Amino acid sequence: MPHSSHFPAQHEHVFLGRDHDRHERRTWFVVGLTAVTMVVEIVAGTVFGSMALVADGWHMSTHAAALGIAAFAYRFARQHAHDRRFSFGTGKLGDLAAFASALLLMFIALAVAWESALRLYSPIAIDFTQATVVAVLGLLVNLASAWLLSGGHDHHHGHSHGGSGGHHGHHHHDHGGHHHHAHGGGHGADTNLRAAYMHVVADAFTSILAIAALLGGRFYGWVWLDPVIGIVGACVIAHWSIGLLRASGAVLLDTVPDEALAERIGERLAAEGVEITDLHLWQVGPGHRSAIVSVVTGQPRPPADYKALLTDLPTLSHVTVEVNVRPAAA
Numbered sequence: 001m002p003h004s005s006h007f008p009a010q011h012e013h014v015f016l017g018r019d020h021d022r023h024e025r026r027t028w029f030v031v032g033l034t035a036v037t038m039v040v041e042i043v044a045g046t047v048f049g050s051m052a053l054v055a056d057g058w059h060m061s062t063h064a065a066a067l068g069i070a071a072f073a074y075r076f077a078r079q080h081a082h083d084r085r086f087s088f089g090t091g092k093l094g095d096l097a098a099f100a101s102a103l104l105l106m107f108i109a110l111a112v113a114w115e116s117a118l119r120l121y122s123p124i125a126i127d128f129t130q131a132t133v134v135a136v137l138g139l140l141v142n143l144a145s146a147w148l149l150s151g152g153h154d155h156h157h158g159h160s161h162g163g164s165g166g167h168h169g170h171h172h173h174d175h176g177g178h179h180h181h182a183h184g185g186g187h188g189a190d191t192n193l194r195a196a197y198m199h200v201v202a203d204a205f206t207s208i209l210a211i212a213a214l215l216g217g218r219f220y221g222w223v224w225l226d227p228v229i230g231i232v233g234a235c236v237i238a239h240w241s242i243g244l245l246r247a248s249g250a251v252l253l254d255t256v257p258d259e260a261l262a263e264r265i266g267e268r269l270a271a272e273g274v275e276i277t278d279l280h281l282w283q284v285g286p287g288h289r290s291a292i293v294s295v296v297t298g299q300p301r302p303p304a305d306y307k308a309l310l311t312d313l314p315t316l317s318h319v320t321v322e323v324n325v326r327p328a329a330a
Contacts, residue, residue, distance in 0.1 A: 023193050024074035030145040030200065031071050034064040037141045041134070060138070062108055063199050066101045070196040073097030088318070091285020094192030095251040101195035102244035105202060109238040112206070116230030126226065128218035132211060139207035145200040149193060190286040191248045198244055202237045209233045254282040257289060261313060268309045269295055277324070290318035298326045 038060035077090040210233075213226040256262055262281045269276055278294035295306065303321045310319055 021078070023190060024071065024078065026148050027067060027071040027074060027193070027196050030148055030196065031064060031067045033141060033145055034060055034067055034200075037137070038064055041137075060141075060203075062104065063203055066104045066199045067196050069097050069101055069104075070094075070192050073192050088284045088290060091288055092251060092283070094190060094286065095248045098191040098195035098244060098248040099252060101199065102241050102248060105195075105199060105244070106238055106241040108202075109234045109241060112237070113231050113234035116227040116234065118227075119230070120224065120227035123223050123227075126214070126217060126223070128214050132214045132218070135207050135210040135214060139204055139211065142200045142204035142207060146197065146204060149197040149200065189247075191244070191251065195244055195248070198240055202240060205236065206230075206233045251283050256281050257283040258315070261289065261316065262291075264313060265291060265293065265310060265316075269293065269306060272301075272306065272309065273297060273299070274306070275326070278322075284318060287315055288317040289315045290320075291316060292320045292322070294322040294324065296324045296326050300325050 038058075041060065042058065073093050073096070077093040080086065080090050209229045210226070213222075213229040216222040216225040251257070258281070262279060265281070266276055266279060274295040274297040276293065277296050278292070280292040282290055284290045291310075293306075300323050303323050306321045306323065307319055310316060
């Protein structure tokens, strides 16, 4: 994007998570694994006349779509990380993808609950042996996918994110000097990865419940167990979906991500004898928080002096300080 002659050169706002590239690679691999399994099940079910295989194949397609959303979000965020149309970078794109995935997960839960309720009142004949094989196959695929995605849940501290953590200073209408300070992206959860992980875990969970129900029906004749467990599983998945909606929605709405961090910022500045008139703290990417602080004082100092007080606070990657002079008493 070309520079405007009306604005000075700006530093970059790259607030991607520490393991962004690795998470992207793993997610694409899981998308491929899920898609291959989906195709195999649909083709095999069609050739051998197994509706259980066909149904599970189309069920896998919904998860492949959700995982694809997560993978494309990683790619788009990386490719547009330096695009200045995004005022605070593309770090929150993963939360947008997670919100969409959570909605899809909720839809899946409702569909499973509805289908289970229909089968509870109108039971259908089940080929327990064939259905169990399908459920075990789905479980193995999802356990492998969960293992791949869980490999990205590491916790690191104090890394650099490529000089993206700019600290701005405003003194009245004058800009203070810029300097960059980076903090660990490992302090914040990658909601996009969590959404992808939740999809495969939810599918693995339903596979386990299905296996238990099928075994109960096969050996004890409990045909009703399959739809009942389906409803229970749908309720659990819906609960997980609501939690993911809340977590991703909170980031998208710029809610305060860390009350303790906000308090520490206020305490450090107040200790310098200034009055804090405005303080905003929000998340701009996994493990990256941004803050805007306005202070009033009778003895103003350069904005850089106040910013220096906050340089060691974890996850605080982007700070703007505005210094205003308190009017002299008449």
